[in-house]
Amino acid sequence: MRFVIIGGDAAGMSAASRAKRKKPDMEVIVLEKTRDVSYSACSMPYNIADPERDMNDLVVREASVFIEKNKINLLTGHCVEKIDRENRKVSGKTIDDETFSFDFDKLMIATGASPVLPEIPGYDLPQVMTLKSLEQGRKIKAYIAKNKVNKVVIIGMGYIALEMGEAFRERNIKTTMVKPGPDFLPWMAKDLASVVRKELEANKVGLELGHKISRIVPLKEGVLIECDNISFEADMVLVAMGVKPCSELAKNAGLECEISDSIAVDHHLKTSDDDIYSAGDCADAFHLVTGQKCYIPLALRANRAGWAVADNICGTPAYLPGIVGTSVFKVFDLAVARSGLNVKEAINAGFDPVENTVKTSSRAHNYPGADIIHISMVGDRQTGRLLGAQMVGKDGVAHRINAIAVALHNQMTIKDFVQTDLAYAPPFSPVWDPLLTAANQLVKKMD
């Protein structure tokens, strides 16, 4: 049996390695269009922040290891251009412009996502960067090393934009973030978003909201980002307005694509074709709180789904129930975490949400290192269910969100969550953990 995988990043390589481990006799071919496989994309901002570190530190396993040790037929520089479902065949061109074609018994599409790049003039200037692939990371780092980069403008204010804002400030580069929309972190409870905003401002990141970008034009030195009623000069521009799934191959092959154009997969990661699977940032997932499909491309899901594809192909069926939308990111000294739905998402999913925000100490009364944790928690008035939570703070935020994630997986009510036996010791928590305080308050508000 031949298992062909398009894309050699997290999902693709997870699937390839696991398939070979489970069925050493299976022929596994991975077709990756770049030269890079298996690297920690999420670590790129921290690497870029540190001029001493080599970008290749982020490579988890070299291509040669996959080929020699795992006996995976890993072909980098191979860009698939067509999936021929009728003849069970994929074809494309190599980086050297040679054509190739492979038959498959089972196919996995793990083409990932690419940065959203609005089609306005100037996005193709050499000073304009995006950050998704390791190659793009290398390009940013090399550009800073070789050029006088004193001023950066980041277009977008999502989590990659924020992480890169921190990275540029670490490099002592003047940083301004610009976005067309009027709201800072619009998915976030207002009080929490304002804490993040203050942290950015305290670290001298300029925030410019409500400016529609019309074009980027080259100057003698650097570029000018022209907006409706304001312009910004910069030596370099980073576009970080989010990502979109790379689903063209799948769409052209007539596979079902739905949410945000991502490839529709079932709980077994199967597409609308029985022999074709998809996983990673190009595919959708079931959301366990809404019960609906969603597109939330994150690394854990990609790895887990990659494994599951391999299991299913190797005859040990794997069923992925879904995700609850847990994420965390760092903004200077703050950690920002969420899991589940915010109020707007809850309304869209048909719930009757109640939201409550608390500020509470991360550790016991007077214990050194204690800091404020801000928590916004959302429950459903009808069923009493916990629908989601968001947290911001300098101490004890990142791992606390996991308790919420597990509660959401179990569709707990707030009243049941209030009863959970969470850990207490003065160096780590008040007697009532911040999550319990938030839940207690929300119960009151819902009654």
Add this chain to the structure above:
Amino acid sequence: MRFVIIGGDAAGMSAASRAKRKKPDMEVIVLEKTRDVSYSACSMPYNIADPERDMNDLVVREASVFIEKNKINLLTGHCVEKIDRENRKVSGKTIDDETFSFDFDKLMIATGASPVLPEIPGYDLPQVMTLKSLEQGRKIKAYIAKNKVNKVVIIGMGYIALEMGEAFRERNIKTTMVKPGPDFLPWMAKDLASVVRKELEANKVGLELGHKISRIVPLKEGVLIECDNISFEADMVLVAMGVKPCSELAKNAGLECEISDSIAVDHHLKTSDDDIYSAGDCADAFHLVTGQKCYIPLALRANRAGWAVADNICGTPAYLPGIVGTSVFKVFDLAVARSGLNVKEAINAGFDPVENTVKTSSRAHNYPGADIIHISMVGDRQTGRLLGAQMVGKDGVAHRINAIAVALHNQMTIKDFVQTDLAYAPPFSPVWDPLLTAANQLVKKMD
């Protein structure tokens, strides 16, 4: 209606305050035998560690506030000696040897626990301390302030002993811990216990196991702790061998006491008498993993149970499902956390446990500050259920255990836990959170 509470610590004062808040007209009398109410007992080791801090910093709310603001009839220095169930009356003596007696409509016993103190000669010497009440904390701190304390022996190696070991080392006092049993932290997986042991040794805490103590005798300066075949000199001795519930009053009144002599309560905190409730360190609880009664006296449960008693008395029924035995403590730079059952407890509860231990990184590959987390996870071979986990490490341990606690509340299987959508970002976690790595490995071992 008159609601009488015996004991003005966490459970008692929580109940009193909540009852008055819910029913301002209710007469609430609290009879506390010491002069202290409402203090953070768990913070005492950290306070003792710091000579600059006042022990009274640990008082969360002054008695006068409860009396004047909350209108609680709080009587300190009132030691109840008898519960007369037939006549619905409690009686006793004040600190000034005056007798008192109060009728009650509803009674709550919140007498707490006291340190286990084996009856061997010398435990009454002035150099021999225990640590449970604020008064005992003050005594230790004052003793160190007034006397030349260069060497301390701690009898016992439970979590209070360990926290106090750290406190004494912070004060630069030579510290030796002695216990009769042969195993260090016997409830802990061996690999994890050995990590804790190394941390203590690295911080120059002497550990002497397997020494039965026969007596403590006074020397010209300090005392001699005589064991079977060895003796230890010390300027001060701390006995920290665990606690026992203060249930004599209840027992003498004919109330049911079971596990470790603790007062038996139902899910509404009711004792075997319909008008008498009990909460806090004197009462038992249902364990949600075993489904059986247990005695695990911890602060969160005391507070929560105190509230529940008030709710039940005020006519808004509160049902406490139970606990899962979550705890965390700090030992120098390590956090040690657990939730649920270890192998021995699982066998005793009738499970067929499988245990697996992993060592994994607390953060992403190469991210600064990453450290090893050691996790031991226990599952049930028959049902696949997660039964418990223990963790030790310097980074990211304390709050991670809460995800396990929530999973145990929901009686999740390991296979379901493996699917949970936990948070990932390089500064906080590897892609697969240590808990997921532990669960993945355990699933493999159980298959």
